[in-house]
Amino acid sequence: MTEKREKLKLYHERRKVAHSGEPKGTERVKKHKKPIFVVQKHAASHLHYDFRLEIGGVLKSWAIPKGPSMNPKDKRLAVPTDDHPLAYATFEGIIPEGNYGAGAVMVWDTGSFDNVKTEAIETCLKEGRIEILLHGHKLQGAFALIRAGSQTDERWLLIKMRDMSADLSSDVVADKPNSVLSGKSIEEIAAKGKSHADD
Numbered sequence: 001m002t003e004k005r006e007k008l009k010l011y012h013e014r015r016k017v018a019h020s021g022e023p024k025g026t027e028r029v030k031k032h033k034k035p036i037f038v039v040q041k042h043a044a045s046h047l048h049y050d051f052r053l054e055i056g057g058v059l060k061s062w063a064i065p066k067g068p069s070m071n072p073k074d075k076r077l078a079v080p081t082d083d084h085p086l087a088y089a090t091f092e093g094i095i096p097e098g099n100y101g102a103g104a105v106m107v108w109d110t111g112s113f114d115n116v117k118t119e120a121i122e123t124c125l126k127e128g129r130i131e132i133l134l135h136g137h138k139l140q141g142a143f144a145l146i147r148a149g150s151q152t153d154e155r156w157l158l159i160k161m162r163d164m165s166a167d168l169s170s171d172v173v174a175d176k177p178n179s180v181l182s183g184k185s186i187e188e189i190a191a192k193g194k195s196h197a198d199d
């Protein structure tokens with residue numbers, strides 16, 4: 001098994017991509033010149049935000065129940081989830097009922113990122129302390145992703161670092177709810193899935 005296939009093993013174990021309409025992981029997606037991040041708003045049984053970073057040919061992923069914040073005072077719980085294929089970064093649509101994570105998926109924000117630390121990003125990931133600059137449509141500037149909790153109960157925290165882009169007064173998740181890809185709301189994406197199922 002290739003290294004990438006090994007990384008995507010859990011992704012495939014949990015999903016039947018032939019039925020779910022999600023990327024199969026076999027798409028030819030070239031490694032980006034600058035690594036990318038994506039935040040997907042996911043109306044599964046509980047609405048959450050999936051934060052993904054391009055590292056080592058896959059999208060390393062964390063589920064953030066409350067979503068990201070531009071306020072350095074907020075520490076947002078980020079629970080690691082399975083690595084996703086790079087093609088997932090542009091996936092927006094419906095995961096049909098009966099599939100893992102069924103519900104609407106939106107590309108809430110995306111862009112490139114820079115590793116701020118001198119160590120390679122893979123090392124930062126292993127050591128549980130990532131510091132990055134995000135160049136998104138909504139998320140901008142320095143963010144830290146820090147491992148808390150134990151090896152068996154892995155929890156991370158996503159925290160906005162203090163810089164010019166920090167914002168103590170606004171709520172980015174509430175103020176900018178729609179897709180940066182299509183401009184659609186999560187309800188509009190979900191509704192399209194319904195009309196599709198009817199015809």
Ligand code: MN
Pocket residue numbers: 042044048049050063101
């Ligand atoms: Mn999700």
